[in-house]
Amino acid sequence: MGLTKSSTGSNLLANDLEFLKNDSDYVIALAGNPNVGKSTIFNNLTGMHQHTGNWPGKTVSNATGNCIYKNTNFLLVDIPGTYSILSNSEEEEIARDYICFGHPDCTIIVVDATCLERNLNLVFQTMDITNNIIVCVNLLDEAKKKKIHIDLKRLSDELGVPVVGTTARKKKTLNSLMDTVQKVCTHDIQPAPKKVIYNKYIEDGLSKIEKVLNAEFELSSDLCRWIALKLIDDEETIINSIEKNLSMSLSNNKNIQNITNEVHNDLEKNNIIKKHLKDFIVSDIMHKCETICGKVCIFEDENYSRRDRKIDKILTSKKFGIPIMLLFLAVIFWLTIVGSNYPSQALFSLFGWIQEKLLHLANFLHSPEWLSSMLISGVYQTLTWIIAVMLPPMAIFFPLFTILEDLGYLPRIAFNMDGFFKKCCCTR
Numbered sequence: 001m002g003l004t005k006s007s008t009g010s011n012l013l014a015n016d017l018e019f020l021k022n023d024s025d026y027v028i029a030l031a032g033n034p035n036v037g038k039s040t041i042f043n044n045l046t047g048m049h050q051h052t053g054n055w056p057g058k059t060v061s062n063a064t065g066n067c068i069y070k071n072t073n074f075l076l077v078d079i080p081g082t083y084s085i086l087s088n089s090e091e092e093e094i095a096r097d098y099i100c101f102g103h104p105d106c107t108i109i110v111v112d113a114t115c116l117e118r119n120l121n122l123v124f125q126t127m128d129i130t131n132n133i134i135v136c137v138n139l140l141d142e143a144k145k146k147k148i149h150i151d152l153k154r155l156s157d158e159l160g161v162p163v164v165g166t167t168a169r170k171k172k173t174l175n176s177l178m179d180t181v182q183k184v185c186t187h188d189i190q191p192a193p194k195k196v197i198y199n200k201y202i203e204d205g206l207s208k209i210e211k212v213l214n215a216e217f218e219l220s221s222d223l224c225r226w227i228a229l230k231l232i233d234d235e236e237t238i239i240n241s242i243e244k245n246l247s248m249s250l251s252n253n254k255n256i257q258n259i260t261n262e263v264h265n266d267l268e269k270n271n272i273i274k275k276h277l278k279d280f281i282v283s284d285i286m287h288k289c290e291t292i293c294g295k296v297c298i299f300e301d302e303n304y305s306r307r308d309r310k311i312d313k314i315l316t317s318k319k320f321g322i323p324i325m326l327l328f329l330a331v332i333f334w335l336t337i338v339g340s341n342y343p344s345q346a347l348f349s350l351f352g353w354i355q356e357k358l359l360h361l362a363n364f365l366h367s368p369e370w371l372s373s374m375l376i377s378g379v380y381q382t383l384t385w386i387i388a389v390m391l392p393p394m395a396i397f398f399p400l401f402t403i404l405e406d407l408g409y410l411p412r413i414a415f416n417m418d419g420f421f422k423k424c425c426c427t428r
């Protein structure tokens with residue numbers, strides 16, 4: 001596995017990848033919820049250094065890198081994390097557009113083994129769009145710590161697509177993922193996703209719209225069902241994207257508008273009003289996720305997640321959340337400011353001692369006054385003062401912050417601050 005070419009960009013779609021891609025390359029998309037390890041997998045397979053860290057939303061644009069596995073080139077695309085195809089933010093829009101219209105040869109949906117149920121939502125949404133899917137159950141080491149066992153074989157049977165278990169930090173575990181990727185790309189494995197069947201009235205509506213769509217456009221059956229679902233759902237932003245990326249006009253097409261209105265009227269007669277349609281669709285997906293997780297997840301220690309939740313409740317509570325955060329930050333700043341005095345002092349003494357020796361050397365060499373003062377009192381002294389003042393606080397602050405990051409405390413801080421950020425219009 002190794003890197004040959006790379007690129008990053010906000011909205012790389014299939015055409016944009018052509019300049020990076022050779023004919024023999026397969027394009028592989030890495031999609032999934034935020035913070036599930038997509039960039040860690042990407043980095044380990046391509047040798048690149050995409051930003052990783054223990055909080056959601058680090059990757060904000062598509063990045064590509066090459067991975068050579070068993071003499072085959074794979075062009076990997078690391079997509080920003082998204083909880084759903086229904087995008088809420090700019091990076092989720094980038095993710096949605098690539099998943100929906102990027103036409104990769106294979107899409108790896110990375111899921112978090114410790115909260116599979118929530119992650120399966122995106123898996124089912126993606127299965128509505130494409131068949132060439134591999135589910136990568138990552139963070140198996142964390143699941144093991146929490147005594148969660150996942151029956152990967154059964155999960156694969158339930159979803160109808162290949163499922164591979166990984167611990168992305170251990171590069172070796174990615175071999176079986178690449179094996180499966182290769183087999184899917186060469187059609188040795190042909191995934192057959194078992195899609196969600198919605199309630200009877202929605203399914204009837206879908207069939208009616210699909211018929212009209214088929215008559216109006218040349219579409220694959222998967223794409224047809226997906227577009228029909230988006231029309232029923234009246235998802236304006238996705239419909240706009242479909243029109244733009246697939247060059248088809250849906251909102252101006254009379255036949256499609258008529259059948260969509262007819263279906264909405266039929267649904268209303270059966271107490272499914274347009275405003276609540278999304279709830280019906282999402283609840284059918286969530287019900288399926290819950291059923292599957294009930295079959296494939298075995299929790300050996302029920303107390304573990306209870307303990308986690310108890311700690312979370314305290315760290316994010318209205319009463320204690322902010323004081324605990326201030327306390328943590330105060331301790332970190334105190335350690336940084338007070339603690340850095342000692343190494344700063346030591347560095348000052350060391351650099352001062354060296355400066356004296358340099359001045360002696362300059363005298364010994366009879367260097368002109370202007371030269372020694374420019375080089376020693378100017379360049380050397382300024383540089384060493386900056387190092388002595390800046391280096392110790394950074395060497396203390398960043399490791400401490402990394403510990404907080406690795407403990408997963410930063411997302412809790414983000415949760416506590418969310419209300420304030422919203423008031424300042426810093427979030428959407």
Ligand SMILES: Nc1nc2c(ncn2[C@@H]2O[C@H](COP(=O)(O)OP(=O)(O)OP(=O)(O)O)[C@@H](O)[C@H]2O)c(=O)[nH]1
Nearest residue numbers: 034035036037038039040052057058059081167168
């Ligand atoms: N213990 C463990 N940690 C992992 C594993 N995979 C990734 N991580 C860690 O999980 C955190 C998130 O990983 P990323 O690769 O940044 O996740 P991402 O899915 O790219 O996140 P976004 O770009 O925010 O969507 C990092 O701290 C990784 O080191 C794993 O298998 N086991």
Ligand SMILES: [Mg+2]
Nearest residue numbers: 038039058059
């Ligand atoms: Mg990432």
